[in-house]
Amino acid sequence: MLQYAALIPFFPLAGFIILGLLNKRLPKNLAAVIACGMLLISFGLALGMFMNISGQSQEVQLAPWINVGSFSASFTFLLDPLSSIFLMIITGVGFLIHVYSIGYMHDDEKHNIFFAYLNLFVFFMLVLVMASSYLLMFVGWEGVGLCSYLLIGFWFKNKAYNDAAKKAFIMNRIGDLGFLLGIILLFITFGSSDYHTIFTKANGFMSGDAMITTITLLLFVGAMGKSAQIPLYTWLPDAMAGPTPVSALIHAATMVTAGIYMVARSGILYALSPISMYVVALVGVVTAVFAATIALTQNDIKKVLAYSTVSQLGYMFLGLGVGAFSASVFHVMTHAFFKALLFLCAGSVIHGLAGEQDIRHMGGLRKKLPITFITFLIGTLAIAGIPPFAGFFSKDEILIHAYSSNKLFWALGMLGSMMTAFYMFRLLFLTFSGTYRGDSHKVHPHESPKVMTVPLIILAILSTIGGFVGVPESLGGTSQISKFLDPVFKPAQAKMMMVEGSGGVSEMMLMGITITVVLISIFAAWYMYVSRKSVPVSEGTKLPFFTKLSYHNFYVDEIYSALITKPLDKISELLKNIIENKVIDGVVNASGKVTEWVSGLMRFVQTGNVDFYLLAMVVGIALIIFLKLM
Amino acid sequence: MGDLKTIPMDWYLLLSTILFSIGVMGVLFRRNAIIIFMSIELMLNAVNLLLVAFSAYHNDANGQVFVFFTMAVAAAEIAVGLAILVVVYRNTKSTDIDVLNRLKG
Numbered sequence: 001m002l003q004y005a006a007l008i009p010f011f012p013l014a015g016f017i018i019l020g021l022l023n024k025r026l027p028k029n030l031a032a033v034i035a036c037g038m039l040l041i042s043f044g045l046a047l048g049m050f051m052n053i054s055g056q057s058q059e060v061q062l063a064p065w066i067n068v069g070s071f072s073a074s075f076t077f078l079l080d081p082l083s084s085i086f087l088m089i090i091t092g093v094g095f096l097i098h099v100y101s102i103g104y105m106h107d108d109e110k111h112n113i114f115f116a117y118l119n120l121f122v123f124f125m126l127v128l129v130m131a132s133s134y135l136l137m138f139v140g141w142e143g144v145g146l147c148s149y150l151l152i153g154f155w156f157k158n159k160a161y162n163d164a165a166k167k168a169f170i171m172n173r174i175g176d177l178g179f180l181l182g183i184i185l186l187f188i189t190f191g192s193s194d195y196h197t198i199f200t201k202a203n204g205f206m207s208g209d210a211m212i213t214t215i216t217l218l219l220f221v222g223a224m225g226k227s228a229q230i231p232l233y234t235w236l237p238d239a240m241a242g243p244t245p246v247s248a249l250i251h252a253a254t255m256v257t258a259g260i261y262m263v264a265r266s267g268i269l270y271a272l273s274p275i276s277m278y279v280v281a282l283v284g285v286v287t288a289v290f291a292a293t294i295a296l297t298q299n300d301i302k303k304v305l306a307y308s309t310v311s312q313l314g315y316m317f318l319g320l321g322v323g324a325f326s327a328s329v330f331h332v333m334t335h336a337f338f339k340a341l342l343f344l345c346a347g348s349v350i351h352g353l354a355g356e357q358d359i360r361h362m363g364g365l366r367k368k369l370p371i372t373f374i375t376f377l378i379g380t381l382a383i384a385g386i387p388p389f390a391g392f393f394s395k396d397e398i399l400i401h402a403y404s405s406n407k408l409f410w411a412l413g414m415l416g417s418m419m420t421a422f423y424m425f426r427l428l429f430l431t432f433s434g435t436y437r438g439d440s441h442k443v444h445p446h447e448s449p450k451v452m453t454v455p456l457i458i459l460a461i462l463s464t465i466g467g468f469v470g471v472p473e474s475l476g477g478t479s480q481i482s483k484f485l486d487p488v489f490k491p492a493q494a495k496m497m498m499v500e501g502s503g504g505v506s507e508m509m510l511m512g513i514t515i516t517v518v519l520i521s522i523f524a525a526w527y528m529y530v531s532r533k534s535v536p537v538s539e540g541t542k543l544p545f546f547t548k549l550s551y552h553n554f555y556v557d558e559i560y561s562a563l564i565t566k567p568l569d570k571i572s573e574l575l576k577n578i579i580e581n582k583v584i585d586g587v588v589n590a591s592g593k594v595t596e597w598v599s600g601l602m603r604f605v606q607t608g609n610v611d612f613y614l615l616a617m618v619v620g621i622a623l624i625i626f627l628k629l630m
Numbered sequence: 631m632g633d634l635k636t637i638p639m640d641w642y643l644l645l646s647t648i649l650f651s652i653g654v655m656g657v658l659f660r661r662n663a664i665i666i667f668m669s670i671e672l673m674l675n676a677v678n679l680l681l682v683a684f685s686a687y688h689n690d691a692n693g694q695v696f697v698f699f700t701m702a703v704a705a706a707e708i709a710v711g712l713a714i715l716v717v718v719y720r721n722t723k724s725t726d727i728d729v730l731n732r733l734k735g
Contacts (some may be wrong), residue, residue, distance in 0.1 A: 609728070
């Protein structure tokens with residue numbers, strides 16, 4: 001059974017090839033059915049694998065790839081609990097989002113190519129998580145980056161969207177460079193890029209080895225790019241330019257968690273380097289808080305969700321950094337459920353309001369879009385961390401581990417989840433409660449078709465019950481997910497000096513604190529936006545200092561522009577004016593001038609008089625003979 | 631073969647030098663392109679004569695093989711050259727080389 005799992009990525013690939021080649025020759029409905037069908041088959045296989053995996057890990061070699069000197073790599077897939085969880089998320093959530101896209105993209109003229117790209121994305125994502133070597137993972141890694149670029153700039157006639165796509169691609173390239181250097185160093189150090197070889201050999205290294213630290217930090221640079229962490233996070237909010245199902249699938253549920261997957265997969269390497277672990281946790285927690293403060297003041301429904309994604313990814317890295325690998329993967333899973341749900345709900349709202357994304361022009365949609373409202377509410381409760389919704393268990397597990405590792409991280413994480421609850425409920429209240437603030441003559445809010453609401457309902461159910469696979473022991477659960485992942489993470493856990501758990505009682509206390517804090521901020525949001533009915537001020541109004549900073553994303557884009565883009569532009573300008581215009585053009589023009597001058601002299605020889613030519617020839621030959629005989 | 635050697639080598643040299651020089655003079659001083667061609671033939675055959683003479687004196691057939699090559703190449707050259715001349719004549723009604731001055735730089 002496990003052997004068939006290696007086929008999982010090839011169904012979406014087949015879908016991409018069929019849709020890509022036939023494109024407009026296929027009727028829209030058939031194209032959508034093919035795309036969704038391929039994903040459904042993959043999901044079926046992934047489910048079968050998930051059921052049968054029970055802690056084993058198996059490598060399936062498909063084909064040889066590179067064989068040069070001492071270096072060899074092959075197309076080999078690794079099937080183990082970690083990849084099986086990711087496969088479930090990617091194919092399952094991916095399938096729901098594909099179905100949703102049928103409704104969302106129905107009237108788009110590039111409908112078929114959209115599904116082709118989505119299928120291609122899923123293929124690369126599956127390669128990424130199934131690869132058994134860093135090199136093959138890199139193939140998937142670059143592939144998803146490409147698809148992300150194609151889909152952000154899907155409506156490429158809009159220049160701003162195109163710019164967003166380029167920004168995402170370039171930011172990712174910066175990270176990818178780090179990842180690539182990391183892979184090269186891995187090869188130099190271990191002589192291979194296979195997980196198995198590397199992780200076996202890594203056991204012989206001392207904790208804190210400088211080489212391992214360098215490698216892990218470089219790999220983390222890659223993760224920062226892909227998973228949108230400070231300082232490479234600014235592409236993700238802009239990536240919302242793509243169609244909403246893309247935001248849900250690529251920029252919330254799957255691709256951005258590739259960095260988490262990579263760090264979790266390399267767990268044993270990170271475990272050997274306390275410095276890297278600390279950096280990962282620090283970057284994670286700072287991003288979590290920073291992005292949350294920005295999300296507090298955003299007015300675009302998708303931007304709020306985008307910053308919240310950045311913030312949640314920060315939590316996952318915090319979890320990885322404090323050694324809670326399985327908690328992080330757990331959070332990846334629950335986050336995939338509720339964030340995909342939230343994005344799809346946002347898409348449903350945007351769809352119902354004919355493209356409106358500004359929450360200042362929404363409000364009162366509870367009655368008009370009842371299914372969207374209820375599912376959005378569930379998603380919000382899940383992300384805010386209200387028990388028993390999914391987000392509570394995963395986020396709390398991360399926070400508890402953070403507490404036992406570093407109290408400061410815990411406090412910051414707590415601050416972040418307080419803000420998370422606030423901005424999510426702010427979004428919920430501004431969108432769905434009160435009265436409609438848009439132009440009700442022009443726009444008639446309406447509920448989305450079934451093909452869109454059914455995925456919402458399924459995701460809402462998953463967001464509700466998804467957390468039960470990881471109920472901690474202190475709450476009478478068995479935390480099955482960490483048991484499931486244990487075979488993968490055990491070697492890494494063994495390498496770390498594990499801090500003793502903080503004990504059941506204190507765990508309960510921490511949970512209590514979290515819930516209280518979250519409830520308080522929900523109440524604050526309710527007070528501001530329901531009771532006092534305040535609405536964010538319109539554009540151009542003077543804002544208080546902090547609000548202004550937060551609203552403008554702390555001017556990070558402007559700072560990057562001033563520090564990096566502008567100087568680069570200046571240097572290019574200088575090079576163009578001096579090197580290009582003066583030196584290179586000078587050389588080229590000079591060679592032309594010299595040729596012209598010499599030919600000017602030579603043309604006097606061409607008299608057109610055949611007599612002269614003949615005479616010249618005879619004299620020339622005579623001269624040659626004469627000189628030879630001398 | 632023996633008969634050839636009854637004439638001293640010097641005479642062959644002298645004859646072919648004279649023939650060659652006549653050819654050069656013809657090329658340099660005549661205007662008619664056909665005459666120039668004939669002069670060129672004269673130069674080629676002067677050389678052929680010399681080659682054959684040396685070949686005979688040295689008992690070496692290589693020289694005669696060379697002569698055959700020269701003849702074949704000369705035939706080809708004349709075929710092409712005359713074809714060009716025919717075209718020139720059709721266009722200008724003249725075979726005078728002074729009319730061929732279009733290539734003036």
